[in-house]
Amino acid sequence: MAITVRKATEADIDIIALALLEGSRGGKKIGLFDLVFNTSDNEALLSHLKKLALTTTKCYCHFSNFFIAMSGGTAAGTICGYEPRIATHEIFSKALEEIGFDETYHERIAAYLLCESDVDNKTFVLDFMLVKPEFKSIDVFKELIGKSMLAARLKGYRKVQTPVEIGLAETEMIYKKLGFVVIDEKRSEYYKEQFGRPGIMRLQMIL
Template sequence: MAITVRKASEADIDIIANALLESSRFGKKIGLFDLVFNTSENDTLLRYLKHLALTMTKSYCHFSNFFIAVSDGLTVGTICGYEPRIATHEIFSKALEEIGFDETYHERIAAYLLCEGEVDNKTFVLDFMLVKPEYKSIDVFKELIGKSMLTARLKGYRKVQTSIEIGSVENEMIYKKLGFVVIDEKRSEYYKEQFDRPGIMRLQMIL
């Protein structure tokens, strides 16, 4: 299966919204965006996430940060790669305000904030990876992550990080197989109570 990876455009908004929703849940009943938008209704969440990915304010959820994997003319997967020194939490809040949500979401995601790792300004971040079930193979993940890391190098970064939930065995195995190593993890009973996972681990690769 031949895979090519390109930058996302506004036309890719459907898979991007799905990636934001599904990767944040990853087998759980609720994910981060259920709490941000205070609803677990899929159609409503996908509508909000499409708006969020298309805001004038370029948060880490903006479509311009995504790459799209294509095989035989079909979209098979996506990943987000962004610069945390530019796409800050403040920018995320501003993008949410643009679509009508205020900062009260902070209270609802307190458990997540307890376990979120700190990323320095010299690090490029990967997030929101999604590959359609029928196309899941290490080659697709390798191409998506490889294209993201090439972009990081061209921007002058020498470190790439991602965060996954402790217990997300599939994602952990994929990243480790591609050369990432675990650098830390944060656990919280509050996080486990809310998300039914022990916490969050960070993985890193030196470019």
């Protein structure tokens, strides 16, 4: 199975919205965006996420931060790679405001914020990795992550990190197999009560 990876375009919005939704849920009933948009209706969430990924304000969810893995002309998977020093919480709030949502979401994601790590300005972040079931292989993950890390290097970064929920064993294993190591974790009973998992770990690779 030949895999190529390219930058995402607006035409990839369907798989990007799906990656945002499924990546935030990580197999749980609810995830970050269920709380941000105050709904768990998949159709409504995907609609909101498509709009969020296309805003003029480029938050971390913007389509331009994504890479697409292609196999035989079909999108096999995607990953988001972004710069936290640019894609800040303030930028996220501004993008949400652009599509009609105010900052009241802060109260609803309090448990998530307790376990979110502080990332320094010298770090590039990977998130929202999705590979379609029929294309799942370590090679696809390797190509997506490898292309993202190349983009990080070209921007001058020497550290790449990714947040993974504690207990999300498959994702943790993939990143570890490709050379990432766990550098810290944050746990919270409040997070466990809301999401059913202990918290979030952070994995890192030095480029």
